[in-house]
Amino acid sequence: MSEAPAPRLRRSVGRSAVDARHVLVAVLCVVGVVAAWWFVLAQATGPLPTPATVLGRTAAFIGNLLGAATDAPPAYAQLERWVDMSGLVFDTLVMSVLAMGLAGAGALVSIGSASRLMMVGDVGTRRQVLGRAVLLLTRGTHAVLRSVPELIWAMLIVFVLRPGILAGAIALALHELGVLGRLGSDVLDDLDPAPLRSLRSAGAGSPQLLMYGALPQVLPQLVTYLLYRWEIVIRATVVVGFITGAGLGHQLRLSLSFRRWTEVALVLLLYVLIVWVVEAIASWLRRLAR
Amino acid sequence: MSSTSQRRRLVVTRPRPTARTALSVLLIGAFVLAFLGLDTTDDLIHQGGLQAAARLARSLLAPDLSPEFLVIVLDATLVTVSYAVAGMTVAIVIGIPGAVIVSGVLVRGRRARAVSSVLSRGTFGFLRAMHELVWALLFLAILGLTPVAGILAIGVPYGATLARVLGEHLQNAPKEVILALRSSGASRWQELVYGRVPVASGDIVAYLAYRFECAVRAAAVLSFIGLGGIGYRLNLALHDFRFDRVWPLIAALVGLIAIIDVVSARTRRTLQA
């Protein structure tokens, strides 16, 4: 059994050697990507920057952030600027906590009626047609809330509410309610139906079923999701603050428009720090919940 | 059947009331404190706010569905999707090699793997920390108003996120499958392409689809830095108080996300079948 040299690969033959669908999908993807790039770059009004200009300008921008453009001492090196900014950091945190609280409360109230298991079938309500209608309506509402980004909610909300922390929190909460609603109702749908069925046959109504049978089981999972989403929301809070004029986002807008680059650097630094702090707190709380 | 239900019930009633209660009190307390800390001297709703809300609601029943405007909606939707696709290609170009580096599956030796993992995690962790629209602002400041700023704003942070999440998927391949490949003499690279990638392909596609969905939402608000798309048209409509034009634009966005949802679920099913 001496080792023969590896034979040449040859073309595979046979009916299913090539999956025509895979080839089709691959070709469509390539065509789509090329078309998308072409379409996007056609939006440009001026000449496109070359990779060299991108790198060059990025380097210059980083220099500006570090204080190359000014003789004044950089903002991030002055203690009183850090103190000034700490209030904005606090506002940003408050905004994200409010948003999570509102979204969590909304999810708690609505996930029952967005769960297929709880609304239709032998565990569901006795009035099946009504159950189905409520199910579709709640799921649809969650889908709409989820599909529209926080920023667009903020754009709409400032037409109604006075700009500020609460307006921003509500915009964040609307999108987040859609996300948590989907996650929470999926958890409900994955429950073991057997205990619920026996509760139902023991004569429990829908609210009792939800309160005693389902919610206690999904609550820990929901809290975990809430904490995970908080890490995402804290990032978005800064952006929403841009529109609703609150927190670090508002400051970033001002600093950018006045081209106070070292101040921009300070805001970004605080931003990254606050994100990391929230991630640390959230992961600590998740461990606590386990 | 009875054993699984029993197991579930055990999980629920597992007596850890102290930590649980403490956590609930903490979370609810934080929320209440945040509320109390609000400055409530001003009215929440500003002058004419209620009227605006009423007009927004009323226009829901009479949206602008004229052909001229629907063409605008379609164009805005295409622009938004195109930004998302272009941004995702950049993200994939950064994220797939990044995932391989972060996972350390090509590196031999424990110490080398730890070094590569810490370095790459640190870099990508920093890129990930900021929201894509903050990146958009930075790229706007660097490059001026050009589509490239929008593409990079999506591509850079998403690439870093892909690196981390897909890297974890590559690490979590079943040990037995990898050992079987290794015992027939597979190298690290062969282990990756014959084992880790195919095994994780379902999860990879699902996550890419989810990220694409996020990219569409992000692209929709690139108007934030002055680029076109759904958000730009929405901004115009709101500025002109054309509330009847708001809803068709939002409907386009919702429809877009729904289509991605359905397609990704189907792709995932075929991959796993």
Add this chain to the structure above:
Amino acid sequence: MTTSTKAYELRGLGVSFSGVRALDGVDLEVARGESVALVGPSGAGKSTLLRVLAGMVAPTTGTVRLLGGDPSVLRRRGELPAAVGLMPQSFDLVPQLRVKHNIQAGALGRWGAIRSTAALLLPLEDPRAREAAARVGIEERFHQRVSRCSGGERQRTALARLLVQNPRILLVDEPVSSLDPARSEDLLELLRRLAVEDGRTLVASLHSPELARRHFDRVVGLREGRVAFDGGSSAVTTEQLTDVYRLVDEHPSDSR
């Protein structure tokens, strides 16, 4: 590699996992070209012994000679895949890939990065993989994805992968545990034929002593990590066989 006439020489082999003894003082010699069945109840140490023979587990005490060499040295030199191949009980295939790719994975040790990647992405095939598929009777499923294959088809795919790997020693862990009697006979016959035709050594673990006696040259009985009996298929008595099983059933508590 070496000129030893022995496939295996095991002296005083002991293996412990975190203090628990799985194998204890096993002496065993296997000649080249011999076919050996390992029998014994679950927990007797058959799987552990196979993993030692495959060079995947290092002995805690005692020595193992594989074709006259040290398995860990062979592994370091990258010569292990050519010496010994193991078909695990769960096959450990990649379900998302086609049968073809899973079979070709047996050749990865001899292929470079470019060749193996091209074979995965382009409609290319190794004639040896096709030949191996034909020998185990899975050729008509060559392009099918493993996730759509039945258990028997997966097993044949794993076997074909082993043939492509082309080791001198075939190790097979519980090949018939999930097959009905008729298919078990077929599969063992196939294993036997594949080993004899190519002059390979075959070591398989089995639950069924009858099948072991019918299809293998030699039967080794394991009980609680020790060799209970060892002899030619015709020499092994029915009492010896039933003994390994009965004795453990009487002390189920120390069966591991």
